[in-house]
Amino acid sequence: MDTLAKLRAGQLTGLKRLDLSCGLTEFPEEIFQLADSLEILNLSGNALCSLPHDLHRLTHLRVLFCSDNLFTTLPECLGQCAQLSMVGFKANRITDVPGAALPPQLRWLILTDNHISQLPDELGRRPLLQKLMLAGNRLQALPRSLAGCERLELIRLASNQLRELPDWLLAMPGLSWLAYSGNPLADKLNAEHAPDSTPNIDWTELELAQPLGEGASGVIYQAIWRAPGQAQRAVAVKLYKGAITSDGSPLDEMHACIAAGQHPNLINVLGRVVGHPQHQAALVMELIAPSFRNLAGLPSLESCSRDVYADSTRFNADSALRLARGIASAAAHLHAQGICHGDLYGHNILFNDQGECLLGDFGAACLHATDDSPHTRALQRIEVRAFGILLGELLQRIDSGLSDQQRAALQHLQTRCMQPEVLARPDFVEICRALG
Structure with a gap:
């Protein structure tokens, strides 16, 4: 982390990325010394409530992060930044988003975990908008103008106050990843799902070992499960956090995992933890063999809504x-089962060399x-487009065994999955038949 002392001493000349998290209450004027080079500015984790008018x-x-500060209004000075394309103000106190605060090149906007009840119509007049993170606010509606953002591929609306998903949203030609849990939507209230038959597992039956990974919603540990009268079993335990994530509520995630049921290509839930000493929500899941690894990495600042694959990720056709x-x-x-995954991405897929x-x-x-x-068909066909993107990424990486x-x-199937008319896309039953 670059320090304010280094900045003030003039030791950061030519820097392209600056990270400052040191209790700032005012924007350091010395940052302007980097005007000829600075592309990414991260001021998250401070106590800022304003930015200079001449930003x-x-x-x-190009990129500005101001998460975990004290802003109540998205600063209008952002709208004057000609090259600014990614704006992140997560976990502030924002209630007001002026249209003038939206930069003309806006591609990725993060306003997660604020107090926003209304968005400006100008948001729909940002044609490059591709990724929109709005979970954890107080939105009761979306601006109709958003229908004009034909490049919008990902939108997070979880944990707001939406009573409906407008038809124009479900007809957007590029939308591929949609999250809306934690809203008073009629669809959710009327969904017909199987009764929850997930067994309870007492915390005292579990012995946690090393952590296997941590995400925004919780930490996964390797563990030993000693059920009464049964042989001990190696399992994974996910302890859920309580805070709102970019996707929504961790508890909604837990409920969706349970509702998903059993399938050979899902990580199966073995039980719900009860009796945690801090009353923390947790699930016990099957432990995945170490031969499995992530198919892709998370999207980067440059790729925005698309995964990043290692150059070594190659496949044979089978x-x-x-x-x-x-x-x-x-x-x-x-x-x-009445569930949309909402995040059908390579980075959420584990695979091994056999496929x-x-x-x-x-x-x-x-x-x-x-x-x-x-x-319902529209919600499902939005996810079909995400699969079309994934299928294209796989096709690009097949080295052998695939005839012309x-x-x-397969390219024809991919085209059908990604066609702009949402309801004309195939469903996954048809896709499974086409894949043989």
Whole structure:
């Protein structure tokens, strides 16, 4: 982390990224000394409530993070920053988002965990908008103008006060990842799901070992489960955090995991933890073999809504097709249960060299009605577009074993999955048939 002392001493000349988290109450004027080079500015974790009116003097600024500060209004000076494309003000106290605060090149906007009840119409006049993070606010409606943002691919609306998802939202041609749990939506209230038969597992039966990973919603540990009268078993235990994440509420994630039920390509839930000494919510899940690894990395600042793959991630046709079939089958199963995963991405898929795969991370999962209405079909076909993107990423990485005829058929399927008319896309049952 670069320090304010280094900045004031002139030791950071030419810097492209500056991170300052040191209890700031005012914007350090010395930052303007970096105007000829600074592209990424991270002022998260301070006590700021305003930015200078002439912030546009940072002519190369592309990315600004001001999360975990004290802002009550999104600063209008942002709108004058000609190159600014990513704006992050998570976990502030923002109630007001002026239209003038939205920069013309806006591509990625993060306003998670604030107090926003209304968004300006100007948001729909930012044609490059691709990713919109609004979970944990007080929104009762979305501006109708957003329908004009045809490049919008990901939107997080969880934990707001929305009573409906407008038809225009579900018809957006590029939308692929949608999260809306924790809203008083009729779809969620009317969803018909199987009764919860998940067994309870007492905390005293579990012995936690090393952590396996940590995400926004919780920490996963390897553990030993000693159930009475049974042999001990190696398992994974996820302890959920209570705070709102970029996707929504961790408790909504836990409920979606339970509602998903059992499937060969899902990480199966073994039980719900009861009796935690701090009353922390937790699930016991099957332990995944170490041969499984993440298919892709998270999107970067540059890729925005698209995963980043290692150059070494390559497949033969058999393993890639097995992977695609597995994920399509898991998605078909979820949709039949009245669940949209909401985050169908390579970075949420574990796989091995044989193409065996598991779809995980239900942080953005949402319940929906199980009828065959246009509304339900639209929600499901939005997820089909996400699968089309994934299928394209797999096709780009197949080195051998795929005939020209097979490739053409798969490319045709991908095109159908991603066509702009949402309801004309195939469902996952049809996709499974097409994949053979």
